[in-house]
Amino acid sequence: MKQLMALCLALLAVVALPAASQAQNGPLRIEITEGTIEPMAYAVPDFVAETPGASQYAQQLARVVADDLSGTGLFREIPREAHISRVTSFEAPVQFADWRAINALVLLTGSVAEQGGRITVKFRVWDVFSGTELGQGMQFAATADGWRRLSHKVADQVYTRLTGESGYFDSRVVFVSESGPKDQRAKRLAIMDYDGANVQYLTDSRSIVLAPRFSPSGDRVLYTSYETGEPRIHVLNVGSVRSQILQNGGGVMSFAPRFSPDGSRVVYSVTSGSNTDIYLMELASGATRQLTFTPSIETAPSFSPDGSRIVFESDRSGTQQLYIMSAAGGEATRISFGQGRYGTPVWSPRGDLIAFTKQLSGRFHIGVMRTDGSEERLLTASPLDEGPTWAPNGRVIMFSRETLGAQGTSSLYSVDVAGRKLTRVRTPDGASDPAWGPLQ
Amino acid sequence: MRRSLAISGGAHALVILWALLGNVFRPDPPEFEVADISVISEAEFAAMTEAARAPKVQDQVEAPTLAPEPVPAPEPVPEPEPVPAPTPEPEPTPEPEAAPEPIPEPAPEPTPEPAVVPEPQPVPEPQPVPEPLPPALEEVPQVLAPVTAPRPKPRPAPRVAAEPVIAPAPDVAEAETRQDAAEPEAVAPEIVEETQEATAPPETATEIVTEAEEPASAPASSMRPKTRPRDIAQAQETPQPEAPAAAAADKPAAATPAEKPAAKPATQSAEVKEAVDDAIAEALAGGGAPTQGAAPSGPPLTRGEQDALRVAVQRCWLVDVGSEAASVTVTVAMDMEPNGRVVSSSLKLLSSSGGSGAASEAAFQAARRAILRCQGDTGYTLPSDKYEQWKRIEMTFNPDEMRLR
Numbered sequence: 001m002k003q004l005m006a007l008c009l010a011l012l013a014v015v016a017l018p019a020a021s022q023a024q025n026g027p028l029r030i031e032i033t034e035g036t037i038e039p040m041a042y043a044v045p046d047f048v049a050e051t052p053g054a055s056q057y058a059q060q061l062a063r064v065v066a067d068d069l070s071g072t073g074l075f076r077e078i079p080r081e082a083h084i085s086r087v088t089s090f091e092a093p094v095q096f097a098d099w100r101a102i103n104a105l106v107l108l109t110g111s112v113a114e115q116g117g118r119i120t121v122k123f124r125v126w127d128v129f130s131g132t133e134l135g136q137g138m139q140f141a142a143t144a145d146g147w148r149r150l151s152h153k154v155a156d157q158v159y160t161r162l163t164g165e166s167g168y169f170d171s172r173v174v175f176v177s178e179s180g181p182k183d184q185r186a187k188r189l190a191i192m193d194y195d196g197a198n199v200q201y202l203t204d205s206r207s208i209v210l211a212p213r214f215s216p217s218g219d220r221v222l223y224t225s226y227e228t229g230e231p232r233i234h235v236l237n238v239g240s241v242r243s244q245i246l247q248n249g250g251g252v253m254s255f256a257p258r259f260s261p262d263g264s265r266v267v268y269s270v271t272s273g274s275n276t277d278i279y280l281m282e283l284a285s286g287a288t289r290q291l292t293f294t295p296s297i298e299t300a301p302s303f304s305p306d307g308s309r310i311v312f313e314s315d316r317s318g319t320q321q322l323y324i325m326s327a328a329g330g331e332a333t334r335i336s337f338g339q340g341r342y343g344t345p346v347w348s349p350r351g352d353l354i355a356f357t358k359q360l361s362g363r364f365h366i367g368v369m370r371t372d373g374s375e376e377r378l379l380t381a382s383p384l385d386e387g388p389t390w391a392p393n394g395r396v397i398m399f400s401r402e403t404l405g406a407q408g409t410s411s412l413y414s415v416d417v418a419g420r421k422l423t424r425v426r427t428p429d430g431a432s433d434p435a436w437g438p439l440q
Numbered sequence: 441m442r443r444s445l446a447i448s449g450g451a452h453a454l455v456i457l458w459a460l461l462g463n464v465f466r467p468d469p470p471e472f473e474v475a476d477i478s479v480i481s482e483a484e485f486a487a488m489t490e491a492a493r494a495p496k497v498q499d500q501v502e503a504p505t506l507a508p509e510p511v512p513a514p515e516p517v518p519e520p521e522p523v524p525a526p527t528p529e530p531e532p533t534p535e536p537e538a539a540p541e542p543i544p545e546p547a548p549e550p551t552p553e554p555a556v557v558p559e560p561q562p563v564p565e566p567q568p569v570p571e572p573l574p575p576a577l578e579e580v581p582q583v584l585a586p587v588t589a590p591r592p593k594p595r596p597a598p599r600v601a602a603e604p605v606i607a608p609a610p611d612v613a614e615a616e617t618r619q620d621a622a623e624p625e626a627v628a629p630e631i632v633e634e635t636q637e638a639t640a641p642p643e644t645a646t647e648i649v650t651e652a653e654e655p656a657s658a659p660a661s662s663m664r665p666k667t668r669p670r671d672i673a674q675a676q677e678t679p680q681p682e683a684p685a686a687a688a689a690d691k692p693a694a695a696t697p698a699e700k701p702a703a704k705p706a707t708q709s710a711e712v713k714e715a716v717d718d719a720i721a722e723a724l725a726g727g728g729a730p731t732q733g734a735a736p737s738g739p740p741l742t743r744g745e746q747d748a749l750r751v752a753v754q755r756c757w758l759v760d761v762g763s764e765a766a767s768v769t770v771t772v773a774m775d776m777e778p779n780g781r782v783v784s785s786s787l788k789l790l791s792s793s794g795g796s797g798a799a800s801e802a803a804f805q806a807a808r809r810a811i812l813r814c815q816g817d818t819g820y821t822l823p824s825d826k827y828e829q830w831k832r833i834e835m836t837f838n839p840d841e842m843r844l845r
């Protein structure tokens with residue numbers, strides 16, 4: 001017995017020791033699987049004014065860039081009061097030790113010049129701890145009244161360099177502006193920057209307007225109007241602010257329109273009697289085709305980014321649930337199986353997620369799920385949240401939230417796809433039904 | 441033989457005599473303490489229990505000053521002191537004269553809520569009604585919350601990491617490690633000791649908590665108050681059900697939700713593995729195992745030493761869980777100086793998998809920032825006698841587990 005044990009031990013030593021020795025050959029290998037989820041600390045000193053006329057923009061530009069970045073929830077600005085170094089020249093070498101001392105991981109420096117009514121912005125992004133520049137310096141120029149867009153452009157570039165993804169700051173949102181008491185509320189279409197600035201009204205408040213949707217290029221807006229007494233789909237040209245009724249061959253009531261990713265088709269709902277089905281229209285020819293044929297309510301269609309599939313809501317199973325079908329119609333597959341009612345699905349521009357509104361136990365939620373219905377996650381909770389719309393990069397969802405009561409108002413909120421950063425979008429009046437446009 | 445028999449018999453006789461005469465078999469029971477008891481009224485008992493609980497209130501009030509203030513003598517029925525809410529950043533709006541709320545209200549939305557809900561201030565118990573008490577055998581309602589309450593979700597915190605950290609006190613500086621404040625010795629004025637500022641790591645949760653998942657600050661239902669026992673003496677003898685403590689043990693509080701059922705076995709297996717690694721390392725060192733080619737000489741790093749490096753780096757590895765970069769695993773190579781610092785120019789991306797070029801670049805940048813940032817000014821703590829083993833390191837950053845949070 002003892003001999004057997006000794007033999008085993010000897011064998012173990014013969015096998016284990018060379019293996020251990022082999023494991024130590026070459027470099028030390030470490031695997032990190034646990035990290036930290038927190039905003040990345042960055043610093044943005046005021047931009048350097050290179051001309052006397054640019055001094056008024058030097059601080060404003062930096063502030064808008066900082067608001068953009070911090071508003072994502074991915075970045076955290078280190079207050080200017082904590083800065084040790086002062087950037088007085090755009091070309092001067094960066095004192096990285098001073099920025100390391102305040103734990104700034106990223107530094108953004110910039111300058112602005114104004115000449116003849118045009119302003120030029122230059123910027124650089126620095127990785128503080130490695131002491132290297134991320135990407136190369138870049139500059140944008142625009143007329144002075146477009147200085148906010150310049151800021152958004154800079155922020156988009158910084159965002160891309162830090163995350164490897166495109167930004168969404170230089171984009172616009174079309175929405176329904178609401179004013180007046182709840183029982184006599186005036187609604188009109190409006191358009192604004194993604195952060196609520198530069199609001200412009202596209203329609204007057206003579207008729208009720210609903211559910212505006214941007215075209216993929218951002219030059220047209222589909223919306224539903226009660227101008228004729230019945231809900232009808234209109235197409236509005238954003239440049240000329242002219243609209244016309246989308247002539248379709250279905251029933252009288254048509255609503256919930258949405259463009260296809262290539263902008264050549266429109267999918268929408270038509271109510272005929274007590275039945276609502278989904279239709280598809282070729283904009284070039286005006287030809288329409290019915291996609292669903294069940295005696296239930298099918299509505300809120302939304303294309304996948306590649307245009308091959310459509311997600312929509314239906315009560316064909318008895319409760320309001322989400323389904324996916326081919327863009328040519330046919331058999332639909334149910335993807336939502338949780339408790340509560342699901343509605344207003346919107347496919348993410350990245351194609352990986354579907355945002356939706358969920359009603360459960362008297363509360364409304366904005367949530368996301370995989371396209372097969374898995375990994376459902378509720379991001380918000382309130383008495384009334386609805387109408388999600390995706391940012392162009394698929395990282396943020398904007399929606400409308402209404403407070404209850406006779407004096408209740410509707411306002412816009414945005415939440416990142418992880419649910420960490422919930423922000424109210426400031427608008428002059430009440431706002432609902434947002435639709436995020438493409439990156440400009 | 442006879443002699444030994446006599447000795448044995450004599451000894452037995454002595455033992456029997458000692459047992460009989462030495463009161464070994466006396467019937468007296470062992471002594472016990474006798475205490476006089478007196479019957480007191482319910483009001484007196486209530487006052488007594490209030491007085492006994494009073495010091496606990498004082499324990500919960502954390503003195504913000506470094507020097508401990510003399511604790512005031514407990515009042516029989518103390519008024520609840522206003523406890524400042526431990527918000528990470530003291531807002532200018534709260535006024536010190538604000539009336540204390542007996543029940544802490546949830547913080548407003550933009551403000552990160554404190555990870556630990558302060559215990560509600562003891563509300564003076566209602567005066568007992570001088571009526572016949574219910575029978576002592578009446579069933580006491582059991583605590584329902586620990587049995588039926590779902591596992592609490594962690595409160596939202598700006599930082600999500602492997603280990604949860606409660607929100608630091610407002611007057612405590614933020615740092616990666618926790619340290620207590622030190623003050624100069626009062627008895628030795630000639631020795632000037634440097635004061636040490638109290639620091640604490642930032643508030644951390646173990647997973648992302650959305651608005652929909654955010655737990656309510658107050659329980660939806662609370663336990664029915666226990667009926668007062670009829671007999672005070674029985675109440676003293678009956679052990680108090682430690683339901684809250686048990687609940688706290690079974691269901692971790694919101695601030696310490698990182699209950700890892702497998703933590704202990706993992707620790708044990710890690711210890712065993714470390715011991716095995718140490719033994720192998722010693723065997724290799726003592727045995728003088730021949731090295732091959734350019735293989736580093738000397739004993740390899742133990743599991744504990746490798747873990748220390750891993751933990752040091754992962755604290756600074758920021759993962760953007762919603763990004764494409766969170767799908768990319770990168771391996772970074774670096775050279776190390778003997779003092780534990782990274783040769784920053786040597787950092788390079790060895791390989792990446794799982795994403796586009798831009799995502800890989802972003803993932804590499806995040807890894808590089810983590811490595812460079814967490815070495816601090818003094819470098820990583822690594823055994824200098826094993827420098828040959830760690831002078832070149834390949835570190836793989838795999839965010840797969842982070843995406844699931």
